Amino acid sequence: MQWRTLLAFAPALWSAVAALPSADDAETQFGRDFYSDPTLRDPLWWKYGLNASAEYKYFHEPGRDDILGHYDSRYFTEPVDDRERADTLTHMIRAYLNFFNENELETWIAHGTLLGWWWNGKILPWDWDMDTQVPDTTLAYLADHYNRTVVQYKSPDTGKEREYLLDINPWSRQRERGQGHNIIDARWIDIHTGLYIDITGLSRLEPDHPDIWQCKNFHKYRLKDIYPLRRTTFEGVPAKVPLQYDSMLMDEYSEKALTMTRFHNHTWFPNLAEWIADETLANLTIKLPEDRQYE
Template identity: 85%
Template sequence: MRWRTLVALVFALWSAVAALPSPDDAKTQSAHGVYTDPTLKDPLWWKYGLNATAEYKYFHEPGRDDILGHYDSRYFTGPVDDAERADVLTHMIRAYLDFFSENGLETWIAHGTLLGWWWNGKILPWDWDMDTQVPDTTLAYLADNYNQTIITYISTGTGKKRDYILDINPWSRQRERGQGHNIIDARWIDIYTGLYIDITGLSQLEPDHLDIWQCKNFHKYRLKDIYPLRWTTFEGVPAKVPFQYDSMLMEEYSETALTLTRFHNHTWFPHLAEWISDEALANLTIKLPEDRQYK
């Protein structure tokens, strides 16, 4: 009698397990009809536990304006003044570029950061963050080997110790745009202020056009415009820029971005190779030289 009970129990358990959905079963029956479990055929779910139909925003900022929208909420204690911001951004990009170079990781500067390099090899003085790009293979390698790494950097000259965290968005595994909450794939964050560098991965998403790379924010690039990358310097340290940087900048910002010498309350002075703010100009006791060809 006990033996028959045991057999019946084993059979019942086996039947229950057999009834569970498998990755190949996209649909299950319920009392209300057919229900499709969105995770069943989602490779992100099976490999990383990410349900694409329930995508959530990973990186958060304390606000949406030009100031608060450029801090990471986890490390934000309050806005910094312009002088501190410029100092933080300068050392942050130096630390970033040094780290990637020392570890043989491919990256290049992009968007407004690339535009600042074009003018004088520096950050545009009105920028609140910086942009870099990486191939999606490098992005995956960073996620597997360096995610949540704290990097300590000693500032040249001052000897000041600075700490950064390399944070890889778990949704970087999803190379399509998805619901648009996670177009930034990773960040290099100054943990004392919350200021950051946005890191964006580029992928081949068009099977019929393998020479086209794109990010999750619909920026598309031809492979021949990016490679071979050019060695240069940015903020005094070695850096890389795309091969056809000029045409890429004109396509993104228009040609006027490379010729306009008055922007965002700043004026470009060719003799100094610097953007000077209106406030700084008002406090000068000497007249800066002007270059007539820029008028």
């Protein structure tokens, strides 16, 4: 067909296209099955290109055990030893908190990281990763303004230069759990090792209970238990924790988590305000009764 013939048909074709019903009209005229593509009614698709019916996992780990499950696959080469892990996590949380403070971004420590703060303001020595939380408004702001930011950091004690990636999961735009592949909304990743801080957002998802905030992993909190945030320090730098941190920890871990002084091959020494590994105690030839508890 020559181009003149096509040109002649163009007005008729355009009229036919314009006459097609909209999604709303189609539902009215032909029933709800007229459009089977769920993206037609998915605001995530229209605004961000995310098809909720085809949700994929964004963050990946090299394994699922206690060791490999705590590295980001993109930056993982091999597991680090305990000393390097502890050193990496300490500087990673310092850099994270400093970055959020300097940019006036709201965040607070959570879960096992908060439990470590409760005991002595430090990371629990057996932890492999850390957890923080942010309001969903802060999460959206991070996605719009700071996604894929690489932060340079120099260790004040050794002068060692480190780099961290702030990576916002595109599925953080989906505030409900969805298919459960993306309960972690963002990560602060040590580029050298692949160790990371998990960042999760909290949202109001129950219209009848606007005072309840929750993450995608079904952790629910009352607004009055979080705010006003308490100012404190963690690993020697300014940090924030929820107002009712003690009740939140007991709800999540039980009261035992605040009283047990033997756990995960470590013993709590109140005079030192430190968890000491049993292996370290053995090397120091300190013999302890098996059932002794330390107040």
